Amino acid sequence: MRRLTSPSSSIDRGWSIVTLLAAFTSLFAFFFTFYSFGVLYNHLIVVYRQIDHNQTATSAANSSSLVEPGLCSFDDGDNLSGITAWIGSICIVLLSALSPVSDYLCRRLGYRIVIMIGSLLYGLGTSLTAAVTTSPWQGVLLYGVLGGVGGAGIYAPALSLIPLHFDKHLSLASGIAMSACFLGPAAGSPISQAVVDRFDSGGLAVLYGLMGLLSFGTAILIRPSSRYKKGDRRATEAKPEATNGVLAMFTSAKEHPRVIVWVFVMACEYTLIYITLVHMIRHAECALKSDTTTSSLLLTYLNLSTALGSVITGLVGRQVKSPIYLQMSLMIINGALAAFFPLYNSYALLAVFSVLFGLSASLVGLMPFVISFIMGARLAPHGVFLMTFVTGILAPLGPPLAGWMYDLFGNYQYSFVVTGLIVVLTATAEMGLEVILQKNRNRKEKERQEETINETAVRDSIVNIRETSL
Template sequence: MLRFWNARTMRGLTSPSIDRGWRSIFTLLAAFTSLFAFFFNYYSFAVLYNHLIVVYRQIDHNQTAEASANSSSWVEPGLCSHDDNLGGITAWIGSICMVLLGALSPVSAYLCRPLGYRMVIMIGSLLFGLGMSLTAAVTTSPWQGVLLYGVLGGVGGAFIYAPALSLIPLHFDKHLSLASGIAISACFLGPTVGSPISQAVVDRFDSGGLAILYGLLGLLSFGTAILIRPSLRATEATSEATPEATPEATNGALAMFTSAKENPRVIVWIFVMACEFFLLLITIVHMIRHAECSLQLDTTSSSLLLTYLNLSTALGSVITGLVGRRVKSPIYLQMSLMIISGSLAVFFPLYNSYVLLAIFSVLFGLTVSMAGLMPFVISFIMGARLAPHGVFLMTFVTGILAPLGPPLAGWMYDLFGNYQYSFVVTGLVVVLTATVEIGLEAVFQRKRNRREKETQDETIIETAFHDSIVNIRETSL
């Protein structure tokens, strides 16, 4: 047991100052609030998505009807039409935001060194609040939404998401699994209340109300970021860095790539996670529209589906955070939940009633809660000191691949008039990739067990040799 503790200490996984005091608690609170505010907006994008489609169609219709005798009458073009290709184009507003959130991860990683995590998150909070408020208030076409929500909000998101998550491995060790679950739960607690609140605001106050709401959330994230404190682990890593130190400890923006080069195991895991987020984003963005158009549900009931999904995911993230530390390999737990979530998506065409769709939302949310283990799994694969670089790399890769899901699903709806093909195909991909990852983890687990056994055998031999020398000396005396 003592050897195991010393080995973990030498790898940089433990520190007597980690998990203690107000530094870690305040930083976790700030990370939680920043993620809550950002994803209140982003994962509630389905509400804004539906609202923007109707607004853009109203504008196009009225511009076309100006020359006719009926131009003075207000005609509601509706949400469920798919003959103008607005479904796919409008979905790019949110996807560009997520693409930039990932693509700019090297930039945010670089800025966290000279400016610090606190300043980077504060800047990001102002940018995303401004971009999303302007989108709700002034956009009249999808391309304006892409520039404001997608570009400006995406830059702000890049300065919030990865820095907030990478703070967790720097401040926690013994309770890293639970802290990871709590932090990730904010990504789903935000939209749990965000979807119904956004829907109520847009129903009563239209676009202006949404603009004010998004601006206030940006200010909330900005204010709580002040609580972020410097990590003693990061301070120790900086003080230990020498010109001969590994690139991961000193290389700034490129650290996430150099660390992945020495830890290729994490690259495969990140790709599998990108497939899961591909499916998750399709569900979050398009499920409300599916409920309204295919099942003919009202907007309130439809938006509650996202509440069920996000609430169950938030609760599940905390539960998996508690369980993750107690399993031999958290990757097995993650991939098992992924297989279940993919299987649920494969049977999506069977959910032809509100009750079945609600059950799907809850079960899918509970299985997607495996996302709560992400910082913990990265630390499990790479070690705690390199885990922040792994978080930035994960954000980079998933941010490039996963956002392709909503536009593709929107275009498939424009083509076929339903979302069934999107869920079935993506669900099969998730099941396949998660199964392959389980097989790879079994191989790596056997290698780890072999190395541990060899280490134990060497220790036994060294101990026996030392004891024999002592016995010979005692005998000679």
């Protein structure tokens, strides 16, 4: 693993721990709404369909077709499942597409300012979506565009702080930070559903606004890392060509092409995760006839399992020779579980799937650690922004495609099976590549050791000859 040869004494302790807690809280508040989008998605479909029916109703017969909250509405034939899914997907796309800009602003303005501004924008976008939208396109503008711009200032900046503040405990710190990405929705899904049931859209708007303020408040605690240059606290100690300009993350990736392959493999995994988080609630309602509250608990099981697994993988990650082996092994298990999705034909089996899927999805908890393993700690922030950029462009295609497949076939099974198989194949290929690269690294290390031994033997021989001649 690449690491600093002489890390500062402030790394791994002191304000680094405070910064980890601040990043954890900002990520928790952000994902409280972001990964519980399945609850908002289901509610918005009902709201938009009721508004559409009310606008087009011309008789009592039309009025009788209204859809009540919590009911499966596949037979309405209005394709709202796929269209509404674009609200969250546009948010993810912008969150990712703006990663180069976010990376640049973090180096120019500082991580604290960027996260604070992002928190305000994201809280405003999500609140207005819940409160005032009457059509999917309004949701796209508010949640998708405004929320996406705000999210670009929270997610990747908060995660990219971790490699700058930790060295010896980077694996564990990565797991703790990533666990917030799942503890947030673990609390967000049931709380959001309870608020919707009791207070409708207005209560949900207030709740999302409070989460934005929580992220804003904790971002104040963030401080620059000692890995920043003395003369410029906003620029990291990497090569100038790797830190200057909006395209810095692409320049860094060019120096470490290995990270590009890994990022595309992770994009497949995130596609599967997004499909699960967005559509599993509705699958339980439509295919298993579960009520909305009971169905939303599935996301709680999944997210709590992933949060716990992220901390565990963080503890184990430092003990393995290559964290990529551990990550890809979990990814293969995760994809295989999804590939057998048609077998989960009861709520109990789907609950077991949620727990096992969440535990194996904890592979994402190793993300900052693996990037640091590949690129080195000082360039790792660029790797985090690159991963956010690529996965956010590709993975959001999953939920709309799954929504359209539901509109076409009446179930989500095909989406899970196909995506699960793709995840298994790509993870297997990535592990095979890592085996080859590890063998090459071992061979080069062995050659280097042999050269060192030979050089030492030659020096000793020269010294012996000189001593003998004297």
